[in-house]
Amino acid sequence: MAGKRQKRRLEVVHPDCAGIDVGGHEHWVAVDPGRCEVSVRCFSGFTDDLQALADWLESLGITQVAMEATGVYWIAPFEVLDARGFEVLLVNSRATRQVSGRKSDVLDCQWIWQLMSHGLLSGAFRPGDAVCTLRAFVRQRSRRIQAQSWCLNHMHKALAQMNVHLGHVVSDLKGKTAMRILRAIVAGERDPWQLATLRDRRLRADEATVARSLHGNWRVEHLFALEQALAHFDFLEQQIGACDRAILSALEALPVRACAPTELATPSRSAHRSAAEQRRLQQALLQVMGVDLSAIPSLGVDTVLVIAGEIGPDLSRFPSQAHFCSWLGLAPPTRISGGKALSGPGTKVNNIAAQALRQAASNARSSRSFIGAAHRARLTRMDTAKAIKATAHQLARLIYAMLTRGQPYVEKGIEAFEATRHDRQLRALQRKARKLGLDLVPAA
Structure with missing residues (x-):
């Protein structure tokens, strides 16, 4: 050698x-x-x-x-x-x-x-300190809401043990009728007909049905469990209100981004905020993010709040939409070996912002919009989990484009989607006809 x-x-x-x-x-x-x-x-x-x-x-x-x-x-x-x-x-x-x-x-x-x-490590994405403060408040609020759902489960259990079937005649124990009846029971009222008079007039079940569901054994230990669960629920409601006030203060402390004058979308109803509080929070999010992300169908104020806390308005760390969607775990996996794509799911990514987008994508099923029509079309040709991920991917691309370009969302409507799908189907039929040596002739 x-x-x-x-x-x-x-x-x-x-x-x-x-x-x-x-x-x-x-x-x-x-x-x-x-x-x-x-x-x-x-x-x-x-x-x-x-x-x-x-x-x-x-x-x-x-x-x-x-x-x-x-x-x-x-x-x-x-x-x-x-x-x-x-x-x-x-x-x-x-x-x-x-x-x-x-x-x-x-x-x-x-x-x-x-x-x-040797430059072999890359750092994880972490927003600025001010956004991290907002993120901590948003996550704390989410945990308080989850704890409230546990209290509702405890109430359901206590009522079932007393053979009180209130949950069968009301759709939600957090509603007005259920809460009035539960507070009256804790206060000492036991007469079913007297409790049934507390029903809201919008409840579908009549007063007699509600009274039949309120016959129970009223054992002391179950009443005690119900009283504590209700007290814990009220305490958590106060903490959620405190979280909302802290979130609003954190939003107002963030820098205001220049944004074009725009009419805010109508906010969805919230179980913990009034309409005025929803509007004030939506206005604060607009000033921080620079665009009204709640204008995107199926993205409510709470979803936009999660995105603002987890990501913030600055997406300069992500060079393109593909990088952003990959960080969220919503991009298609690229697992290739031997020139062939490997089957099975890719690397599992636990991302709170991605979870919020998946929830918004699942809600798009009933949306009368371009995104809703696209999601329903996906559900017809793929399973539910893949359709939800694909729609969440579409929402993530929209969010990236709006935050980086500062452009508002423009709704195309269902008619635009139907026209696009019609053109796509026509082109597919023309390709099949050419392969068979045929020509498509439009009907007279």
Whole structure:
């Protein structure tokens, strides 16, 4: 042989970087061994030690830091380092998995530093601090609403144990009739006919039917469970109201984006807000996002609020619609091996904004709009889950276009969809006719 082949090595892309292995009690930090004698140090999770970590990295000239997303333990060091001016990359644990079988905190932080220095890591999307504050309030409100649904389940259970079939004559225990009757029962009323007089006049079931459903055994332990569930429900309703006020304050603290004068879409009804509160929240979202996303059919104010909290108005981190939809987990999977597409689902993505868009897509089934017609057409040729994902993908593309271009949504209508589908079907028939050597002739 003329000579030994030169061994190719990876180039150093980020020389001024560090890797952090995040833990619940301590954080291990690794830097380039050429910068100091001790290139791996351990810092506790206390705030003073986190400040000492930032001081040490500043003294070494570090500008970029990569850390693994571990539970909620990454939040404190992330916020401290981000406030000190470091470029912090939050990395998925799948990207930092060790190749060898060995594992320790020292090896993990050194491996993260090595991957980061060679440019092999990409940071996860995280909106700005002000948007993160809004996101925390929106998520807290969602958890309170979920806890309220658990209280309703407890009420249903207590009524069933007392053989009170109120849930069979009313559609929702949160309605006016059900709440009036439940509060009267907790207050001590037991006469079914007296309780039936509390029914709302819009209830389909008559007073006699409601009275028949309210005959029960009224055992003490079940009444006690019902009373506590109702008290918890009322307490959660107060907390939801407090969350709404905090959300509105967080929206008003965000920068106002320039937007063209537009007429707001009619907001949908809310179980926890009045019409005036819905309109005020919709106006605040318009000022923050720059466009009225609630004008898109099936996107209510609550869905737009989730999108504003999870993503924010700035989508510059996503170069195209394809990147944005891929981050949401709504893009078609590209799993190819041997030149063939692999069957089965792709990587599972847990994204709250994507879940909100899927819920909006499922609601589009009854929408008298272009999106609703497109969704119903998808349901005829594919299963429900795929149709919902495809419609959510369509909504995500609309949101990206509106936020990046600042253009309002223009409704095409069902007629435009039917015309497009008619043209598509005609072209398909013409292709089939040409393959058979035939010509399509329009009827007289």
